[in-house]
Each structure stands twice: as C-alpha cells, then as structure tokens.
Amino acid sequence: xxxxxxxxxxxxxxxxxxxxxxxxxxxxxxxxxxxxxxxxxxxxxxxxxxxxxxxxxxxxxxxxxxxxxxxxxxxxxxxxxxxxxxxxxxxxxxxxxxxxxxxxxxxxxxxxxxxxxxxxxxxxxxxxxxxxxxxxxxxxxxxxxxxxxxxxxxxxxxxxxxxx
Amino acid sequence: xxxxxxxxxxxxxxxxxxxxxxxxxxxxxxxxxxxxxxxxxxxxxxxxxxxxxxxxxxxxxxxxxxxxxxxxxxxxxxxxxxxxxxxxxxxxxxxxxxxxxxx
Numbered sequence: 102x103x104x105x106x107x108x109x110x111x112x113x114x115x116x117x118x119x120x121x122x123x124x125x126x127x128x129x130x131x132x133x134x135x136x137x138x139x140x141x142x143x144x145x146x147x148x149x150x151x152x153x154x155x156x157x158x159x160x161x162x163x164x165x166x167x168x169x170x171x172x173x174x175x176x177x178x179x180x181x182x183x184x185x186x187x188x189x190x191x192x193x194x195x196x197x198x199x200x201x202x203x204x205x206x207x208x209x210x211x212x213x214x215x216x217x218x219x220x221x222x223x224x225x226x227x228x229x230x231x232x233x234x235x236x237x238x239x240x241x242x243x244x245x246x247x248x249x250x251x252x253x254x255x256x257x258x259x260x261x262x263x264x265x
Numbered sequence: 266x267x268x269x270x271x272x273x274x275x276x277x278x279x280x281x282x283x284x285x286x287x288x289x290x291x292x293x294x295x296x297x298x299x300x301x302x303x304x305x306x307x308x309x310x311x312x313x314x315x316x317x318x319x320x321x322x323x324x325x326x327x328x329x330x331x332x333x334x335x336x337x338x339x340x341x342x343x344x345x346x347x348x349x350x351x352x353x354x355x356x357x358x359x360x361x362x363x364x365x366x367x368x
Contacts, residue, residue, distance in 0.1 A: 103267070104267070107271075114275060114278075115278055115282075118278070118282040118302055122283070122298075122302070130298055137302065138305070141309060144272065145309075145312055148312050148313055149316055153312055156334060157308075160334055165341045168341050169294060169301075169341065171345070172348055173294055175352070176294065176349065191289065192289045195285055195288040196285065199284050199288070203278075207274070210274060217269055217318075226327060229323065229324050230324055230328060234328065234331075237323055241328075241332060245335045248339055252340075252342050253339075255342075255343050255346070256343050256346040259346035
C-alpha cells in the first residue's frame with residue numbers, strides 16, 4: 102500500500118516536472134509546477150517531515166506559485182500561445198548536456214555505499230524544529246529575518262511605478 | 266522502495282529537469298520555475314539525508330531546508346520585481362532580447 106502511494110507520488114513529481122520545462126504555454130507550466138510542489142510535499146510526508154510538508158504547501162504553493170502566476174499574468178498576453186523555448190539545436194545541446202550530468206550523478210548514486218543510520222519515526226517535528234531555531238540556529242534565524250525584510254524592501258523599491 | 270537511493274534518484278531527476286528548463290527557456294518567469302525545481306531537489310536531498318542519516322536530535326536537515334525555502338521566497342519576490350521592470354523597459358521578458366549593455 103505504502104509502496105503504491107510512493108510510486109504514485111514519484112510519478113506525479115517526475116511527469117509534472119517534465120511538463121514544467123516543456124509546455125509551450127507558460128500557464129500550463131505554472132499549473133504543472135503546482136503538481137510538482139504538491140508531490141514534493143507528499144514525499145516529505147513519507148520522510149516523516151510533517152512540518153516541512155506543511156511549509157512546502159503554505160509557502161511554495163500558497164506564496165511563490167501565486168507570485169509566479171502574477172508574474173505570468175503581468176508580462177504575457179494570455180490569449181496568444183507564446184513560444185518560450187530556445188531554437189532546436191540549442192535545445193538538443195542542452196538535452197545532451199543534461200543527460201550527461203544525469204548519467205554522472207546516477208553512477209555516483211549507485212556506486213556509493215551509503216551509510217544508513219538507525220531510523221526512528223519522530224513523534225512530530227514541530228517542537229524540535231522550534232527549539233532548534235531558537236537555540237542552536239538563533240543567529241541564522243535572525244539573519245533570515247533580515248534577509249526577508251531586505252527582499253521585501255528591495256522588491257517594493259524595484260517595482261515602484263515611477264522609475265527613478 | 267523506501268530507501269535513501271530512491272529519494273536521491275528522484276532528486277536527481279528533478280534537478281536535471283530544472284537545469285534543462287533554465288538552459289532552454291527564454292522567458293524570465295519560466296527560468297524562475299526551473300530554479301524552483303532545482304531548489305526543490307536540493308531540499309528533497311536534505312530532508313532525505315536527515316531521515317536516513319540517523320541524525321535526528323535537532324533535525325538539521327529540516328532546518329537547513331527551511332532556510333532554503335526562506336531564501337527561495339525572497340529570491341522569487343526580487344526576481345519577479347526585476348522581470349516586471351524588464352517588461353516595462355524592453356516590452357519583453359525574453360532574457361536574450363534584453364542586450365542593451367552587450368559589448
């Protein structure tokens with residue numbers, strides 16, 4: 102049962118990722134990206150990462166994807182299908198390069214003797230992550246806050262109406 | 266099926282698709298989608314290593330992936346602001362047509 106669900110989620114991730122990078126219409130790409138993000142959230146559930154799955158759905162699907170769709174709407178004429186690929190020879194070259202990288206990484210993956218530690222299912226990760234963020238990773242947490250503030254100000258500054 | 270290798274393999278596939286998107290798309294927003302795929306594959310790696318690596322006291326993989334998501338969110342906001350500016354200036358979002366400063 103678990104295996105079947107895992108294979109289903111994996112197929113969802115791979116197929117929708119394929120459509121993200123090959124769809125001719127940018128809106129279809131964005132919808133396929135939603136499938137990929139939900140699939141990765143499902144994989145997080147398989148990895149006992151309940152908090153990460155929730156964060157994935159809230160921030161990626163609810164935030165970044167909506168932002169991307171806004172970008173598509175503001176910069177495209179939806180009615181006309183747009184060609185958003187490079188020319189054919191360039192695409193073939195890119196496919197060859199990506200395939201070589203894929204082969205290299207896969208060989209590396211299956212040749213390496215991975216050490217697998219003891220795996221205990223945690224009771225729930227929220228309390229642990231919260232504790233870690235406010236003790237061991239406190240400085241990183243604060244710097245992330247500053248980064249978010251800067252991104253907010255920078256994005257607002259860049260997209261003002263009058264271009265100064 | 267439920268082994269470290271299967272998750273790493275999925276992450277490799279996601280990474281390769283994302284890289285292909287970044288290399289072949291001309292539209293800035295589509296390139297951004299490819300980057301999101303690559304970041305997701307990295308996150309999947311981190312969480313999988315946390316699950317199978319036996320380091321579960323402070324969940325370092327989860328925290329690291331959380332910071333990657335924070336970074337991705339701010340990166341998407343700034344990149345889209347830049348893309349909208351590009352559209353206002355050049356009336357295109359194809360990154361190869363904005364070559365004003367090419368030597």
